Amino acid sequence: MLRRQWARPYTLVLTVLSAAVGFTGVCAGAALLRSWTLVFLGITAICLGLALSAALTGNSSLQLGGAVLSGFLFVTLVGTAGLVILVEWVAFALVGALAVAAIPLRGGRGYSTEYLCARWTATLLTLNQAKTPTEAAGVLRIRQRYLDELERRHPEAFSRWLTTPDVDPATILARRQNSL
Incomplete structure (x- = not known):
């Protein structure tokens, strides 16, 4: 049973x-x-x-x-x-x-050099106003993408800009693009 x-x-x-x-x-x-x-x-x-x-x-x-x-x-x-x-x-x-x-996550390849330089300079204020380290890290990642694209486009001018005390990369990089 x-x-x-x-x-x-x-x-x-x-x-x-x-x-x-x-x-x-x-x-x-x-x-x-x-x-x-x-x-x-x-x-x-x-x-x-x-x-x-x-x-x-x-x-x-x-x-x-x-x-x-x-x-x-x-x-x-x-x-x-x-x-x-x-x-x-x-x-x-x-x-x-x-x-x-x-x-689109690959970077700003469709933007002009002037635009990338302006965005890199404008994000400095955003970086200074970041309240948390996480916020600052996010802004730094964006700035790094701008710099990577600028270096990819103009490696010699980018190296020359790094040796100058100028904060704005457009002084050298944008001038280089206009002279082409």
Whole structure:
């Protein structure tokens, strides 16, 4: 009597754990394996699912209930494969969208040298008014991006500006751009 009480919950727990492990395995396989390898693993999983459903029902031959369970398992595996294919393309689209969104983060390449010099000088006041070290660090990062772009555009003039006591880089860099 006690054995029958625990047989049903045990079967349910075993089924849930098997489904969770199987789903995790299919997801890991989709992430790590090629498509054809995943197809053959899916066929193997279907065969194992049929054997598992026969073992859980206690029959060596599948009856109507086992066939329904096997059909449900087959539909679940095919649906999972469809989701994997869908997720794969969504992942490619997401990576592409993130790459396009990251382009403006590369710096101010579309700005003129005068604009970059003016922004670098203007952020000095913002830096002096920063109330916290975190705020100051953020302003310093922005100023560093301006300087990096100026150095990339005019390396010789930038080095010459660093040797002068002048605070405004436009005195040398903007003059250099106008003389080109």
